[in-house]
Each structure stands twice: as structure tokens, then as C-alpha cells.
Amino acid sequence: MSPEVKPDFLISPEGLRIDGRRPDEMRPIELKVGVLKQADGSASIRQGKTYIIAGVYGPRELHPRHLTLNDRAYLRVVYRMATFSVPDRKRPAPSRREREISMVIANSLKPALFLEEFPKSVVDVFIQVIQADGGTRCAAINAASLALADAGIPMRGLIPSVAVGKADGKLLVDLGDEEDKYGQGDVPMAIIPQTEEITLLQQDGSFTKEELVEAMRMGINSCKYLHELQKEALKRTYVRKPGDEGDEGYEDDLETDLGEAELMEDE
């Protein structure tokens, strides 16, 4: 690996970024659901060169027992980077940074989950960064949210997440590695799209008030775009292939119980 050199500029004279993107343009994103066989739910994300796999297990019995919460499930997120995920070998021991990001991801997913439906149990989310190229915590949230949906954990909605940053004095969406390293700061954020509630907002570097407000507006827009991609990825996995259906015939309905539904007609 040749030593990294600081690029001469992050924004070209034409106003484009080093990888040729416009300031409000995201990297190409590829989302896949159900990539792991053993996990209850799983998803992978490729965002530029960043590649992350998330696996979800549970709700299942919680060990060690003393972590048990009596009114809801415990959400245990483990974010880990592979030794080969960065230019220098990452030391395999869990680092302080990994612990912190695990906590940050758990906190940004928690508001969307109906964990109170599974008291005393645990939902495990394992996130493995295969290749890191900036924006891993946001990409990890995107993937983890899909994996949780794939595992059948009830939730308010999918959580899209993106980082907005500043380089050469311009606000940029979805920072790449160099922009992150040599730029003047970044603001990772995650939202619940239906309500635009913000579940994650961090800041590194300095922003003026106007810049921050503008960065958040750009972030919300990009999150909404990401949310569409997430929905599309989920549906792609579950919608039956065209061809093996006669849409009319549901003679063998899997639903037998009409419950009170029909009695409540004029309520």
C-alpha cells in the first residue's frame, strides 16, 4: 500500500469533488437483504468502496442474565472492523472507537424499534465492516435497519442515515474517505423518514449556525432518497417473482380468523 497523499484540492475548479460527484450527490449504493443464511435477518451495503454486512439474531434469550430489562428487549449492537478493512492493518482487539460506534448505532436504531413487545429478551445486531472508505457508521445504520426488518422485528420505519460534511468551505453529502480525513468536518445523521425525527446527529469540526442548518437539510433530503432505496431493496427480496402466480386465486387463504373485525364494522 503506497502511503496516502493529501489531494491538492477536494473541490475541483469546476465545483466537482475528487471522485467527480456534485456536492449533493451520493456515492453509488447497492443494498442487499438476506445475505446471511444463519442469521434471522441480514443485509449488506456497498456505498462507494465501503462494504458492510449486518446480521440480526433474535429476539432471543438474553445472556448474561443481569442485562435483562423487564419492560423491553435489550438491543445489543456490535460494530466491528475487519483487520483488512483499512489501509493499515486494523488491530483485531475491540477498540474504543468500535465500542463507541456500537453504542451510537444502537441509540440511533432504538427509537424506531418496538422493543417493548419482547420484554426480557435480546435483539443482537452484528455489524462487520469488510472494507472502510468513509461513512461506515452511517452505512452500518442503513444495513442494520434493513437486517432488523428482515428479521421481522417490529419497527416504526426503516432508518436511513447519511453524513454531511464540509470540505474547502463547501457542504458535501456522503463523504468519502479523503473528504472525511482532509475536510473541515462532518455531521452524521439518521432520521425516521415519516416524521423526520432525528435519531442520530453528531458533529465533528466547526460549522456556523447557517451551515449546520443547511447541512441538516441536505442530510434529510439524502436520507429520504436512501429510504427509497431501502424500501426497494426489501421489497425486491420479498415480492414473489412474476410468473408463478395467478393473482386471482387465493382460495387457500392463510387467514382463517376474522376476529372481531367484522363485528366492529359500524364502530
Next chain:
Amino acid sequence: MAVYFQKREVVVPGQLLAEGRYRSSFGTYDDEGKIFSSLVGLAELRGNTVKVVALEGSYIPKEGDLVIATINIVAGNNWKVNIGGPYGASLHANNALRRPYSDDISEYMDIGDVISAEIIAFDRNSGPFLGMKGRGLTVLTDGMVLEVSPAKIPRIIGRSGSMINMINDHLKIDTIVGQNGRIWIRAPSTEILRLAIKAFRTIETQAHTSRLTDRISSMLVEELEKIKGSVETKEEVQETAELPETEPESEPELDTEAEPVPAPESKTDSKEKPEPETPPEKKDTTVEVEAKKDEEKEEPTEEVSKNES
């Protein structure tokens, strides 16, 4: 007042399903009069109730569910039992045995035994409690246990048992379908057993496609023909394959949401099984059966423990 989905459309969490005077039920949540999906699943409208049929998910016990369970621990007058999913269940001797029973309840059921039981109580504060008082709730001593996704169980049972009855009729097998995603199968021959497993696996992967019962039915007929053809060349297999079996009408007819109809298990040779309700005075038979059980039991036990790992 508006509904924003087609019948049986695949919906994702956070998708707006309906607005106005609709009631939210399983798989949905209500936010100021708007109903959103909280799961990946198939949206359904029944009357004015919106629900989402889950496509994935682990087993959450419900009172009245029939489950297939493995005994983990014998603790005093309780058995601690694995029913899959996040919650371990317990089965009190009073709910399984007829009194008086011996102090050492491991005489009746011991670690590793596979049982069919009913959830008699479960709420947020007290973990699931099982009962074995219903008809057909016993220790399972032969056959095998197949694990499928618990979310697919309604499909395997079909509308008022249509799917499972069809499979039982075609293959002449005995089955107990537990709501916890475990299916007990007793088949007359290995070929038939494999075919049954194949059928259940097919249902599991194609659960949300239509006309599934018809397709499974024709698949079974076809495969049965093949088996018959091959058996004609090997006579000795034929004998076992055509062992007289029970009438399929007595099969468990389990409903997804139906009341606790504990599987009316077909009465084949169940007198031989160690009924947990065996009163102690009949101990000699129990002991005898115990020995027998040890040989026969191997298959279900192995299967279940494999799945735990």
C-alpha cells in the same frame, strides 16, 4: 378514509397503510389516525381492521398455542422446557401428571425428551407455562422433528387445516404442527419421510405464493408415483411402505388463530407410549416403556439438539 395498499401487497416497515376510521392490529401501529406497517409482510384488510401477516420472526408464545418442546432441566416439580424463541417455558408437574405422582418427576419425563404441549399462560410478567392435560399431548417417542420458520406455520396448516390435512392424506403420515415452528412427523418409510420434509420445505420457501395447496398436492402425487415405481423393484421396501396406517381424519386440525384445539393426535399405538399421566401404580409398564423409549427416541432428540446449536 382511505386505504393505501392492495390486497396481499408486500409492505415494509413505516409504510402508510390506511387513514381514517381503521383499526390497527397485528403488524401495524397507529399514529394519530394513520396506520403504518411495522413489519415486512402481506397487508390485509378485514372489515375495518388492518393487519400485516409477518413473513419472518421468531416464536412469541400465545396462550392456547400447541407447541413441540424439549425438556432442558428437571427442577423439583417443574420441567424447564425449550420451546424455541426468546422465552424458555416451564411445565409444572400438576399440569402434566395425574396425582398422585412420584417425588422424582424425571421418572415420567427426563432431559432431552420431546413433548407436545399447550401454552396455558403467558403474559409480560410471568414466562410461558405449559400444560399437557389436553388430548394428544404426550411425550413423542418416535418420528422426527422438523424445524421451520414459525412465521410460516399458518401457511403449513392452511385455511382450517387444508394444507396439513392434504399432506397427511396423500402421504399417510402422522404429524403434529407446533406453533413454535416445529413439526413432528411419523412416516411409514424413509422415502415418504423425505418427501414430507421436501413438501414442508417447499411451503416454507414459497409461503407467500398463491395456489400453493394445489401445487404441493400435484407435487406429492407425482413424487409418490416415482416412489411406488422404485419400490416395485425392491419388494422388501414395499412391505414397510404399505404398513397399514391410521385413518387421516383424526389428524390434528390446527388453526392459526383458532382456540386451543390441542392436537387430537391419531390414536395409533399410543397406548405403548409412556403417557405422562400414567399414575404411579402402573410403574412397571412405565419402566418397561422407558427402556424401549431410549432406543426409539434417538431420532427426535438428535434433531432437536442439532437445531439448538
